[in-house]
Amino acid sequence: MNFIDKKLITAALVALLGGCAGMSEEECMVADWHALGFEDGAAGAQVAQLSRRRQACADYGVRPDTEAYRAGRSEGLRLYCTEQRGYRSGRAGQTYTGVCPANLEGPFLNAYQAGRDLYLAQHAVDEVAAAIHDHEVEREQLADDITDKSARLISDEATRDERITLLADIARMKKRQGELGTELDDLHQELALRQADYQNVEMNSPYR
Template identity: 40%
Template sequence: MTTDKISLRARSGVHLLFAAGLLAGCSVMSKSECQQADWRELGRQDASEGRAPSYLADRAAACAKAGVQGVDTPAYMAGHAQGLLAFCTVEAGFDFGCRGRTYRRTCPAESRAVFQGGYRLGKDLHDLNQRLERIDRDQAAQRGVLADAKTQQADRDAAARQLRQLDSDEASVRHSIWLAEQDARDLGLSPARWWCR
């Protein structure tokens, strides 16, 4: 099987998983979840996932569609406010960024800068680690070309040049990761948090 066919199959599989995820995500809450909802806890959970209070409208619509009324807006908003207290910290921002999540400016003005400092650093580390993984895959592919006895000399030379460039890119990314880890230390984040993957 050729690399192009494998790549096409892999992309098709990713597209199917994405479509399934979209369909699964269409229902914010099931009927039983609506009936048993602890609205305060849901507000807290939504805030801890970086969702804006307007997400309550999605929950209410899902419950109405399931035939369940009775959203407790005050309890949800109280839980959301409580969740933001835990979410809008440098540590939570860093963790959120490390997971590659998108920040939607849900933190109030007084804690936004603190959260964003951690978030930017975590997101940078996430992106650098993603880049390092791509480089590693590309290096393996070029080494495979070089190891193949059937590879023509021109292709072998091109793979060797590409591998040298990838090795240089790897060193640069690793240095950037080291610098970001120093920034994490300066923010008071523990070394255990530095490993964003």
């Protein structure tokens, strides 16, 4: 097992034991500040995470080893600030907060933007697909309501005034059905365009 593997295992263990900024008294007392810094750096956390950890441990009279934390964070950032992580972060729609050092930021940002372009293209597809689903659900509900109201309309129990209301309701719902049909046609065309855009972005991505 090499040095980096050991560091990754340590960081994972720290995360399980309380890697978030909220730390218990025991966690503060036994904290490996170098490992905590490595974990935060590998996760792309801002340096402000140290301040949150400091505040959490202050209640227990524990001061962080700032030097060890920063050294660990620098090591962790070397794992985070890679093209692979940049692409994965952008692809997942995560926000980049400018944590990478200047010598690593260029390749990271190029990959991040490529991943984000693909994320945005996929998001556009998902939005239109969701709108289509909502329209189809509404159309199905209208069909059920029209069936129910039509049955009531021809029933012996319906009064004259009720039939007048039912006829108006059915006419309104049928009009809405027609509008939904037109809107669905437009949405399916929009979906085809968005899917083509996504495929184009994916095909031209150097990180696919």
